[in-house]
Amino acid sequence: MRTHTGGSRLAAVGAGAALLLTACGDDGAETASAEDGGTLSIYNCEPQNLMPGNNTENCGSRVLEQLFTGLTQIDYETYEAVPAVAESWETEDQTTWTFHLRDDFTFHNGDPVTAQTFVDTFNWVVDPDNAQAGATFHDKFVGYDDVVEGEAQEMEGVRAVDEHTLELELSEPFGQLPVVLTYTSFFPMPEVAFDDMEAFQSSPIGNGRYQMDGEWVHDVEIAMERYEEWPGEDPGAPQRIEWMIYNDVDTAYTDVLAGNLDILGEVPPHRIAGVEDDFGDNWSQHESSRFVYMGFPLYQEEFEDPDLRHAMSMAIDREEIIENIFDGSQTPARSILPPVLPQGRDDACEHCHFDPEAAADLYEDAGGPSELTLYTDSGTGHDEYVEAIGNQWRQNLGIEEIRYESLDFAQYLDLHESEGVTGPYRLGWLLAYPSPQYAMEPLYSAGAPSNYSGYASEEFDELIDQANAADVEEADTIYQEAEDVLLEDLPVIPLWFQDYFIVHSDRVTDVDMDLRSFVRVEDVTVTD
Incomplete structure (x- = not known):
């Protein structure tokens, strides 16, 4: 039997873009002092929404994972x-999982978090009427397809055995599964949320380290205060966090x-060369899981x-592009x-x-074509390096024309979904949770929603199935075998993993970043 237990040490769980400071926080808000943790202000982009089950981007995830705590972290x-x-x-x-819940977690309105809370939340998220x-x-x-494609109202495989026992x-x-459950889509929502979801996402009532202080002021800020009733041993260090939207x-x-x-955790590329001159010791560089x-x-x-x-991959001088x-x-x-990743x-x-x-x-x-069309998305700074790749292919492979x-x-x-792309294309992928499965x-996998290349390999799919079914300690080697198949077939050319740069003021220390x-x-x- 595979079991997992642990103490009560808790860290926030969970799984951007360019933005102008439009205003400051509420002048009437009470500012916390350094003695009780102080107030931290940090850059953020405007989230698409603050619904845990509807969130698919970083701007919202950063906020939600402070407001909510999931089954696992x-x-x-x-x-x-x-x-x-x-x-x-x-x-x-690895098919039927039993989760034993603590009895001391509450939402920010005081309502208890129970097994039924997760049953209700998961079923609401899956209901196609809620999109x-x-x-x-x-x-x-079990039962997901019956809800999404049939007439079932609830998933058969999500059950509250008793108040604090959840069976999946x-x-x-x-x-x-325990790693996947850290994603925002599995965060619990209180009963009051289902009465008025529009009001709920303006000021989400979560069960995390921090609670909303007022409503989300669109294009301005999202403010939160430490939730003193949060039962973990490691409450948030700052008393107040102000996500300033630019x-x-x-x-x-x-x-x-x-x-x-x-704090700014996304230094723009053209500023990177000057961060040391601008900030002295108040900056840091961090590897991430973003795969380009x-x-x-x-x-x-x-x-x-x-x-x-293989030839087109070997014709790219990654170091030269990265340097220039x-x-x-x-x-x-x-x-x-x-x-x-480990x-x-x-x-x-x-x-x-x-x-x-x-x-x-x-x-x-291999009879490579003499003409190519390269594709990318616009407005986010990718055109320059895609053109650099095209120039290297022209120079190193003798390609006559590149559009x-x-x-x-x-x-x-x-265009990808309609298979309208006719040449090499640029994309990126960032891990929502730290698992080789999600990478x-x-x-x-054949037919997967984001498999825009149309790649299909029975050997790869079989290895992924084996790794998914294995105990987590036994899966690593099998996932690496699946990666070896990809690296030989090379349906995509690995370019680089994106590094992120943080800059911060003199007021803060202990500034770190995770792989997301x-x-x-x-x-x-x-x-101070």
Whole structure:
């Protein structure tokens, strides 16, 4: 039997863009002093929403994971799932899981968090009438299809055995479940939320370290205060957190420099070269799980040969592009699993080293096309390095003509979904939770929603199924075997893993970031 128990040590759980400081916080709000934790101000972008089940982007996730605590949480030293609302869990077959809940968690309005709370929340998120973007994360529960495609009102596999015992039955073995449950889509919602969801997301009532202080002031700020009744042993260090919403990240940078903002966790690329001169010791560089790649439309005949894909990968000088465009601030990718994961390997890809002579010979032998169209999304700074890749391919592979198509992101995804892409394309992927399963299965399994290349490999799918069904300690090697299949077939070319830069004011210390690029605000010390 697989079991997990742990003490009550809790850390926040969970799984951006350019934005202008439009206003400051409520002048009438009471400001906390340094003695009781102080007030921390931090840059954020305007969230799409603050609904746990409908959140799919970082701007909302950063806020939600402070307002809510899930069944499990991530230990960001080991990247393992550890207890949160659930103090322990067990399974005999990776299919039926029993979670034993603590009896001292409450929502910020005082209502208790029970097993039925999670049953009600999961079923509400999955109900197609509620159109929650995170519903698909629940698709392994027995009865999911009956609710989504049939007339069932609840998932059969989500059951409250008693007030503090939750049973989750899956349609197939899945050893990664405790890690997946850290994602925002599984955060519990109180009964009052179901009465008026629009009002709820204006001022969410959660069960996390912090509670809302007033309503979300759109395009201005989201303010929260420490919830003193939170039962964990590690309450948030700051007494108050003010998420200041900008529409221009450069303005946020200058505000930190001027001491008007405490933390910016997304230094824009053109500012990176100057951070040391601007901030002295008040900056840091952090690896992340964000994987940037060039994919191939394998439904196009000219890209079917793996040797052609190998050649195009070997013709890219990643270090040169990183140095010239990013001032050396990215980590060249020679794997698909991020090296920040315990399962990641720094140099797993044989065909990801720059070798222009071998690449040219291989490209010619594979009958590579003399004309290419490269695709990317516009307005987010990707065009420059995509053109640099095109120039290297022209120079190193003798390609005669390269055209570029740049579309806004919505149009770009529509083109992928209609298989309208006819050449190599740029995309990226950031882990919602730290598992090799999420780094690979949604992108490369046959028929997966984000498998825009059209890649299909029975060997890869079988290995993913085996790894998913295995105990978490036994799965790592199998996931790496699945990665080896990808690195040989190379449906996408690994480019780099994105590094993030934090700058901060003199008022704060202990500023760190996790692999999702989230500043760990609950650990920041405010010094005055």
